[in-house]
Amino acid sequence: MEHEIRVLSDAQEVGRSLEVFLNAMVGMRWPDPEAVPGLMEPGRTVAAYVPTANPSADVPAGNTSHPERLVGTASSFTSWMIVPGGKKVPQAAVTDVGVLPTHTRRGLAGALMRHQLEQCLARNEIVASLRASEATIYERWGFGIASNVATVEISVDRADFRPGVPKGGDVRLVDLRERADQDLLARIYTGANWVGAIDRPSYWWRARAHVRQLGQDHHYAVVHGIPGHEDGFAIYTPQDSSTWFRSKDRCIVVGDFVANTSRAHFGLLRYLLSLDLVQRVVLDTMPVDHSIEKLFTDERSVSTHGRRDETWLRLVDVQAALAARTYRAPGQVIIEVRDDLLRDNNGRYLISASGVARTEQPPDLTMDVAQLACVYLGGTPFWQLAQAGRIAVHRDAGLTVADHLFALRRAPFGGTMF
Missing domain, CATH: 3.40.630.30 (Gcn5-related N-acetyltransferase (GNAT))
Incomplete structure (x- = not known):
């Protein structure tokens, strides 16, 4: 056309x-x-x-x-x-x-x-990412699912913390209508330190504030840490304020949960579960390996559901992107990458804990750039893509080494909608 x-x-x-x-x-x-x-x-x-x-x-x-x-x-x-x-x-x-x-x-x-x-x-x-409204269109342009999220639901009356779970620190409410408090949340977020986290520039913060203004429900925000040393925050809203005082199942939905330290994680959770009138706390977007249920004597007080794709990643400069991340030792693998859109990315890459280099040696694995994006942050193991026929395995040992090199202790997580 x-x-x-x-x-x-x-x-x-x-x-x-x-x-x-x-x-x-x-x-x-x-x-x-x-x-x-x-x-x-x-x-x-x-x-x-x-x-x-x-x-x-x-x-x-x-x-x-x-x-x-x-x-x-x-x-x-x-x-x-x-x-x-x-x-x-x-x-x-x-x-x-x-x-x-x-x-x-x-x-x-x-x-x-x-x-x-x-x-x-x-x-x-060197990379681009998005959140996809449709699941079948972006792979054709080299994007792959690099992280997933889940919804965590906690029954307040059953969620008794185990002895020894840390208390966390001080929390206080802030006013999302105040520019100074909006700026405070933005400053806290600059401490985001987990794999998959992305920057939230001023345009993002203004857009979120505008979306809140368009809505009917009031949004509450609480920050963790003493003034000047805050390290986490949570933004929540009632699920249905129109029937709040008649409801027998009052629920708050936490739309943004940011904890830069474990102390903030514990302190914010304890605050949310201490709110009067609330029967359920729903953490709408959490890492798939959150393990929140381990905090409670009754692990069934927590249910995890609604697992869904989050980060759709595109490696724009494959060599620079591969060289930017670290890998576990020992071992090395040669991956052949195919990119029909950005052809300078085509080639074979020798990857090890020592670094990344182009090579002409025979590859252990061959894949298109979208499949490489799936494994890049460590959220998807190579063996799953191989089992699904999405990558070509030329040497079985190479598949094992690739999974070892790219593996992470924690699942990647973005935590930011845009």
């Missing part, structure tokens, strides 16, 4: 691009148009335009001879991601990808994604 991909700079065009995205998603709340410029990072929104004979269609300023319509969009923000070993690597956090329902299945989404990935290369962003 004839089209043109452009980077948007005009505020009105950026606003129209967000309308396109919302029309594509169908079920999302529309923001205040005046707030949109402050929610999106300048220079990181791209749009697909198609020619139209309809004179009432969108026509960019100064162009009346060739009417055209904005029908697709994709955006991103400058970010980082923590990879195994603790390094923060530059990444593009991809968001707001959508094509109008009248123009789908015409290659526009692919054109937008290719343009974004080329931008990433130009900015030296």
